[in-house]
Amino acid sequence: MRGELIAIGTELLMGETVDTNSAYLAQRLPAMGVEVRFVNVVGDQIEDLVEIFERGLSRSDLIITTGGLGPTDDDLTREAIARVFGEKIETDPDLLHSLQDFFRNRGTVMPPSNAKQAALIPSSRVLSNSRGTAPGWWVEKNGRVIVALPGVPLEMEHMWVNEVTPLLRGVANSSVIMTRTFKTFGLSESAVGETVEGLFGDRNPYLGIYARPDGIQLRLIAKGATEREALGLLAPAEAQIIKALESNIWGVDDETLEDRVANMLSERGLTVAVMESCTGGLLSSSITDVPGSSAFFQGGVVSYTENSKIQNGVDPEIIKSHGVVSASVVESMAESVRTSFGSDLGVGITGVAGPDPVGEVAPGNFYIGIAWAGGVSSTHHWVPPNRSIVKRRAVVSALIDMCNYLKTRPVG
Ligand code: AMP
Numbered sequence: 001m002r003g004e005l006i007a008i009g010t011e012l013l014m015g016e017t018v019d020t021n022s023a024y025l026a027q028r029l030p031a032m033g034v035e036v037r038f039v040n041v042v043g044d045q046i047e048d049l050v051e052i053f054e055r056g057l058s059r060s061d062l063i064i065t066t067g068g069l070g071p072t073d074d075d076l077t078r079e080a081i082a083r084v085f086g087e088k089i090e091t092d093p094d095l096l097h098s099l100q101d102f103f104r105n106r107g108t109v110m111p112p113s114n115a116k117q118a119a120l121i122p123s124s125r126v127l128s129n130s131r132g133t134a135p136g137w138w139v140e141k142n143g144r145v146i147v148a149l150p151g152v153p154l155e156m157e158h159m160w161v162n163e164v165t166p167l168l169r170g171v172a173n174s175s176v177i178m179t180r181t182f183k184t185f186g187l188s189e190s191a192v193g194e195t196v197e198g199l200f201g202d203r204n205p206y207l208g209i210y211a212r213p214d215g216i217q218l219r220l221i222a223k224g225a226t227e228r229e230a231l232g233l234l235a236p237a238e239a240q241i242i243k244a245l246e247s248n249i250w251g252v253d254d255e256t257l258e259d260r261v262a263n264m265l266s267e268r269g270l271t272v273a274v275m276e277s278c279t280g281g282l283l284s285s286s287i288t289d290v291p292g293s294s295a296f297f298q299g300g301v302v303s304y305t306e307n308s309k310i311q312n313g314v315d316p317e318i319i320k321s322h323g324v325v326s327a328s329v330v331e332s333m334a335e336s337v338r339t340s341f342g343s344d345l346g347v348g349i350t351g352v353a354g355p356d357p358v359g360e361v362a363p364g365n366f367y368i369g370i371a372w373a374g375g376v377s378s379t380h381h382w383v384p385p386n387r388s389i390v391k392r393r394a395v396v397s398a399l400i401d402m403c404n405y406l407k408t409r410p411v412g
């Protein structure tokens with residue numbers, strides 16, 4: 001089934017809001033048998049909406065829109081669908097009552113403009129929205145399906161899971177697309193590519209390679225009549241990738257580096273504490289994104305100035321002789337925080353986020369230190385000097401160094 005997405009809202013065209021809704025849907029549609037061929041972004045103009053809907057209906061079986069279902073005059077998705085199908089919009093009394101109830105349950109009276117959200121056309125059915133006031137539409141006509149979802153990501157995702165996927169299963173069963181992503185570290189894009197060269201060029205499964213902040217990723221895409229058939233097509237290629245890159249693969253599919261570190265620490269029964277400088281707490285924040293992180297994360301210190309590093313146990317002589325952004329200081333940070341928190345591992349980060357250098361050290365340079373009972377090590381990195389890139393890449397490097405260290409420790 002050929003599908004396309006339309007993200008609706010002038011704020012998306014202005015770059016004020018990033019279109020995350022299309023990414024969410026595009027990741028989920030292939031497994032439902034929908035091949036996404038186009039992703040469109042369009043502003044809140046009725047003639048532009050009508051044009052994009054007409055083009056979509058001429059080339060796709062399914063169109064999914066997000067946005068433009070609100071109560072204000074610039075919310076025109078319903079209006080545009082009615083126009084392209086030549087149908088008349090009418091207020092649905094049941095829907096109007098349920099909207100009024102929604103407001104009553106919150107102790108207020110429904111503003112008159114919200115009545116617009118109770119509109120339907122003869123070919124539409126309601127997708128209920130338990131998270132907000134904008135009901136979605138499922139419209140089937142002339143062998144085409146248009147699904148209109150709200151713009152607010154949490155409302156859209158909830159409606160997708162609870163309302164759309166059951167209906168979609170009924171119409172989209174021609175073929176199923178399954179994907180598998182392998183996440184690697186420690187190798188360049190060309191090095192990863194060379195190890196699996198033989199797999200490129202095949203159509204089914206198709207192999208793509210992507211560079212991401214957390215390393216190089218390989219993605220296999222297989223198409224089959226059933227989920228089982230598609231998985232069967234993936235299997236030999238998966239085995240080949242695992243064989244070629246085993247020691248460099250840190251994760252599969254949705255797994256994050258934070259998840260990986262969390263699993264490795266838990267499997268080994270180890271705890272960690274961190275002392276961060278240039279990342280300003282981002283490593284602690286990333287580690288605590290994982291549910292249950294209190295089992296292994298003892299805590300973190302942001303020692304941003306020289307003085308606070310000294311107060312947190314770094315020897316001032318080391319700072320004086322090596323400079324505050326140095327391997328010796330980051331190792332001392334890792335050792336100090338490990339001692340003060342009584343954790344199995346201590347991790348330190350010091351670097352220059354920029355734009356100005358720190359002493360002799362140019363922006364973009366950072367060091368990661370890892371301390372354990374009886375040892376300490378550090379790595380040096382350089383990335384393009386942009387504050388947010390330096391911070392994020394330093395966190396990624398710290399997590400990768402933690403994985404590499406943890407691999408040397410036995411499980412159990
Ligand atoms: P709307 O349904 O058009 O009133 O959109 C409501 C809000 O949802 C907007 O103000 C945006 O903040 C957000 N939003 C709309 N479309 C998207 C999108 N494609 N991706 C992420 N957020 C969106």
Ligand code: MG
Nearest residue numbers: 008009067068
């Ligand atoms: Mg809008």
